[in-house]
Amino acid sequence: MNFNFLRVERDGVVANIQLQRPECGNALSLKLMREIIQACESFKYDTGTRVVIFRGAGRNFCVGADLRDPDRKSADEVDLLERSRATQLGTDLIAAILGINQITIAAVQGAAAGGGACIASACDFRIGTGDCRIGYPEVKLGMNLSWGALPLCYDLIGPARAKRMVIGGELEAAEDLLAWGFVDELVAADDLDGAVQEMAQFYADRPALAAQMIKRGLNAIQSAASAGVMHMDGHQFALASQSDEYEKQRVAFFNRNR
Numbered sequence: 001m002n003f004n005f006l007r008v009e010r011d012g013v014v015a016n017i018q019l020q021r022p023e024c025g026n027a028l029s030l031k032l033m034r035e036i037i038q039a040c041e042s043f044k045y046d047t048g049t050r051v052v053i054f055r056g057a058g059r060n061f062c063v064g065a066d067l068r069d070p071d072r073k074s075a076d077e078v079d080l081l082e083r084s085r086a087t088q089l090g091t092d093l094i095a096a097i098l099g100i101n102q103i104t105i106a107a108v109q110g111a112a113a114g115g116g117a118c119i120a121s122a123c124d125f126r127i128g129t130g131d132c133r134i135g136y137p138e139v140k141l142g143m144n145l146s147w148g149a150l151p152l153c154y155d156l157i158g159p160a161r162a163k164r165m166v167i168g169g170e171l172e173a174a175e176d177l178l179a180w181g182f183v184d185e186l187v188a189a190d191d192l193d194g195a196v197q198e199m200a201q202f203y204a205d206r207p208a209l210a211a212q213m214i215k216r217g218l219n220a221i222q223s224a225a226s227a228g229v230m231h232m233d234g235h236q237f238a239l240a241s242q243s244d245e246y247e248k249q250r251v252a253f254f255n256r257n258r
Contacts (some may be wrong), residue, residue, distance in 0.1 A: 001038065001039070001042055003018070003020075003029040003035045003038075003039065003054075003097060004031065005020050005021055005029065005031060005032040005035055005088050006018065006019060006020055006021050006032065006035040006036060006039055006056075007113065008039050008042070009195065010048075010049060013048065013049060013050040013051065013202045013204045014049070014051045014052075014053065014197070014201070014204060015049045015051070015052045015053070016045070016052075016054070016055060017039050017040075017052060017055070017057040017124075017234065018038070018054075018056065018057055019032065019036075019054075019055070019057060019061075020057050020059070020085045020158075021041040021055040022056075022058025022059070022060075023058075023109075024063070024064065024066065025035065025056075025058070025060040025111065026047075026057065026058065026061065026062040026116070027062060027063050027064065027065065027066035027067075027069075028062065028063035028064060028065050028066055028068055028090075028093075028115045028116070028177045029066040029069040029071065029072075030071045030072060030089060031071065031164070032066075032189075033089050033090065033093050036093055036096070036097075036119075037092055037093055037096045039202050040097055040100050040237055041096060042074040042094035043100055043101065043102055043115035044099075044101070046102075049102050049207070050103065050203065050204035050208055050211075051100055051102055051103045051104070051105065051176060051200040051201075051203055051204045052100055052102045052103070052104050052105075053104075053106075053107055053196055053200060054097075054103045054104065054106045054119060054120075054123055055103070055107045056108075056109070056110070056112075056116070059109070059110045060109065060110030060111045060112075060116075061106070061107075061108045061109055061110055061111065061112040061116050061119075061132070062111075062112055062113070062115065062116025062119060063113050063114070064113045064114025064115040064116050064137070065090070065109050065114055065115045067186070072194065073086075073141075073246065074201070075245065075251060080238055080242075083237065083242075084234045084235050084237070084238040086099065086234070086237060086238075086241075087146040087147055087199075087233060087234045087236060087237050088218040089116060090118070090145050090146060090147035091148045091233075091234070092145070093115075093118075093119075093147065094118055094119070094122045094147050094148055094149055094152075095148065096241035097119060097122040097123065098219060098223075101212045101215070101216070102124070102126050102212065103200075103203040103204075103211060103212075104121040104123040104124045104125070105123055105124065105125045105126070105127065105196055105200060105203075106119065106123040106125070106126045106127070106251075107127055107132075107196045108126055108128040108129070108132045108183065108190055108191060108208065109128070109129045109132055110122055110129075110131075110132060110133070111132070111133050111134075111255070112132065112133070112134040112135075113133075113134070113135055113136070113137055113139055113171060113172060114136060114137055115147065116134075116145050117134050117135060117136055117149075118136075118149040118152070118243065119152075119157060120134065120144075121152040121153055122149070122152060123183070124185055124215065125184050125199060125200060126182065126183045127184060127186075127187060127191045127192065127195050127196050128174055128178075128185070128186050128187075129174070129175065129185050129186070129187060129188065129189060129192055130174050130175075130187070130189070131174060131189065131190075132161045132172070132174045132177075132183075132186075133171035133172065133173065134136075134154070134170065134171060134172055134177055134182060134183070135163075135165055135167060135168075135170050135171035135172050135257065136149075136165055136172070137170075138169065139166065139167060140169045140249060141246065141249045141250060142240060142241075142243055142245040142246030142247075142249040142250070143237060143240050144233060144236045144237055144240050144243070145166050145233070146233040146236070146237050147231060147232060148226075150162070150166065151161070151222070151223070151225070153165060153166060153197055155222050156180075156181055156182050156212045157181055157182050158180075161180050174186050179255050185199070190251045196250065199254055212227075
């Protein structure tokens with residue numbers, strides 16, 4: 001399977017999915033998001049791979065949605081129904097990562113913001129560098145956190161800290177992320193690959209059938225409480241994107257990043 005914005009490599013029982021847009025911090029264009037979904041689905045019937053590692057090329061893991069993506073329609077180009085569906089691809093992306101049977105690990109360097117934080121939270125484990133920063137800045141653009149990602153943050157760090165991350169909208173320091181349980185381990189930047197490989201081998205050595213059954217069971221438990229309400233985050237986005245605050249922050253963002 002050939003990709004334009006993604007590199008997928010299998011090395012024995014461990015596979016790597018690396019985002020390949022380093023020039024823009026691996027920002028999630030619509031094309032990249034579709035490729036990630038395809039890559040995730042390629043492991044569905046793969047019984048040889050035991051662990052899948054998510055990485056980002058360059059300085060950052062992933063800075064979030066590419067708001068300059070020419071394929072992405074602006075809010076004033078679509079009607080209310082299209083606005084409510086605008087988050088569906090992101091929801092499908094996170095569901096595809098959660099649906100990977102194998103154990104998944106996010107190797108986080110630099111920034112993991114917005115959609116990047118969502119990808120990391122959808123993995124089973126996260127190892128970060130000591131200078132990594134993770135957060136959800138959507139609120140600063142007048143947006144809610146969508147893609148069905150809110151429960152993933154909640155499950156990792158609890159309600160108060162989830163509110164701090166999602167309502168505050170800041171990129172949080174690595175030491176705090178470790179203390180809260182958002183990341184499982186911090187290492188020096190030069191040691192990231194070795195630490196990730198060590199963790200990957202640890203879980204690859206576990207009996208695959210049992211490990212994957214346990215993973216699916218725990219994921220089912222986690223998703224049970226949120227399944228009845230998180231379908232609404234697309235509707236919430238449709239409402240938020242009609243507000244004066246959203247338009248004001250959207251214009252300010254593009255003016256700052258010309």
